[in-house]
Amino acid sequence: MLITIAPGVRLFVDIEGPGFVPDGPTLREKPTLVLLHGGPGYDHTGFKPAFSRLADVAQIVYYDHRGHGRSDRRPRDEWTLDTWADDVVRLCDALGVERPVVLGQSFGGFVAQRYLARHPQHPAKVVLSSTSPHMRLERKLAMFERLGGAAARAAAERFWRAPDAASWAEYGRLCLPLYNTRPGDPQARSRIVFHEEILFHFVAGEKQGMDLLPGLARAQCPVLVMAGERDPVCPIDDARDIAAALPPQWMQFAACAASGHGAWRDEPDAAFARLREFIGAAVE
Numbered sequence: 001m002l003i004t005i006a007p008g009v010r011l012f013v014d015i016e017g018p019g020f021v022p023d024g025p026t027l028r029e030k031p032t033l034v035l036l037h038g039g040p041g042y043d044h045t046g047f048k049p050a051f052s053r054l055a056d057v058a059q060i061v062y063y064d065h066r067g068h069g070r071s072d073r074r075p076r077d078e079w080t081l082d083t084w085a086d087d088v089v090r091l092c093d094a095l096g097v098e099r100p101v102v103l104g105q106s107f108g109g110f111v112a113q114r115y116l117a118r119h120p121q122h123p124a125k126v127v128l129s130s131t132s133p134h135m136r137l138e139r140k141l142a143m144f145e146r147l148g149g150a151a152a153r154a155a156a157e158r159f160w161r162a163p164d165a166a167s168w169a170e171y172g173r174l175c176l177p178l179y180n181t182r183p184g185d186p187q188a189r190s191r192i193v194f195h196e197e198i199l200f201h202f203v204a205g206e207k208q209g210m211d212l213l214p215g216l217a218r219a220q221c222p223v224l225v226m227a228g229e230r231d232p233v234c235p236i237d238d239a240r241d242i243a244a245a246l247p248p249q250w251m252q253f254a255a256c257a258a259s260g261h262g263a264w265r266d267e268p269d270a271a272f273a274r275l276r277e278f279i280g281a282a283v284e
Helices: 050-054 081-095 105-116 137-161 165-175 198-203 236-243 269-281
Strands: 002-004 009-016 020-023 026-031 030-038 059-063 101-105 125-129 222-229 253-258
Touching: 002 081, 002 236, 009 081, 030 050, 030 081, 030 105, 030 253, 050 059, 050 269, 059 081, 081 105, 101 105, 125 236, 137 165, 137 236, 165 198, 222 236, 222 269
Parallel strands: 030 059, 030 101, 101 125, 125 222, 222 253
Antiparallel strands: 002 009, 009 059, 020 026
């Protein structure tokens, strides 16, 4: 369904599970888990069906970022981290959600970091999954070379320095297959509504000088940083930078040795057990 979050701005939203469930003589409110998808240019479908594993402990809100997927198309001047971060609050207001648990995967983690800095009192908890706070291209290139050789390194460098249809096609052939350590659903990509122009615009622009580390000190809730040791595009040292920038009383870190880009894809049993524990834990 399309939800209006601001005049003329509608986001595609899909909600899994009830917010209140019977608990003896009362109804118990479950946490609301808001999922911020990767990209940019992609949509929420990569989370399905995997995150249904958590539907018994949380109501799950899937949505497509402004301008993405099945959400309304929007002008380029709205394709910014500040806008996408503020949209998390706008969406929660539209849905009547208070104190959400927000999970950002990859680019969604960029959005979640900016959201955490701009709205530190809004979330109950945040998960930063396989994400980075900055570009640090050399780290990416070193990992792509380690996993895919010189050809993968060269393709990665061409795309990250000059994103266009040609460099993206080469990146898709040589680099995307290195993202994960176990095969994914072969039909998953066909379900995605992909807008490559958002990807090229962001990578050529805001991504180049992105530095989200200073804002992380403003966190006022538990933050779980999850990272795969075999992730080439958001290397684990990027996650360690995030962890070091967060207030130590709020930071939790999970390094996943057998995972690439998304432990919930590569080590689902362990990753979802950790997420389940984090969502359900009381906040002191």
